[in-house]
Amino acid sequence: MRDRVTRHEALFAVAGGPLAWFVQVCAGFAASSQPCFRAGESIVAHARGIGLPLAVGIACLLIAIASVLLSWRLLTRTRNETAGDHQHLLETGRGRTRFMALWGLDLGIVFAGIIALNLVLQVGLQPCAR
Numbered sequence: 819m820r821d822r823v824t825r826h827e828a829l830f831a832v833a834g835g836p837l838a839w840f841v842q843v844c845a846g847f848a849a850s851s852q853p854c855f856r857a858g859e860s861i862v863a864h865a866r867g868i869g870l871p872l873a874v875g876i877a878c879l880l881i882a883i884a885s886v887l888l889s890w891r892l893l894t895r896t897r898n899e900t901a902g903d904h905q906h907l908l909e910t911g912r913g914r915t916r917f918m919a920l921w922g923l924d925l926g927i928v929f930a931g932i933i934a935l936n937l938v939l940q941v942g943l944q945p946c947a948r
Contacts, residue, residue, distance in 0.1 A: 823892055823915050831892055831922030834885025835929030838878035842933055846871040846940055875937040882930035889922035 849870040896916040 835926040838881040886926035892919035
């Protein structure tokens with residue numbers, strides 16, 4: 819088993835969840851608000867166009883979960899990078915790879931939860947306000 823962590827792995831582990839949430843919010847807003855406005859004027863629409871936001875949301879949730887799993891794998895792989903627990907590492911500044919993996923795990927879990935909550939809200943709420 820290899821011990822070296824590449825920059826791409828660390829970058830995806832830390833930024834995968836937040837970037838997936840950003841894509842979900844932007845794409846969901848664009849797809850959900852488009853039936854509500856025509857030529858810049860508000861219209862009353864009862865269409866439930868949730869197909870695209872639902873598909874994008876599920877894809878983003880899978881990306882966030884993948885970043886959590888990668889972060890967990892990187893955390894276990896770098897467990898013996900240096901001696902000491904997390905308090906010791908904070909004081910000495912060693913174990914940067916383990917630090918990044920820990921932050922990737924935390925961010926991935928939080929943003930996966932936010933993406934899941936957004937999915938529930940997109941399916942359950944009306945896309946257009948009256």
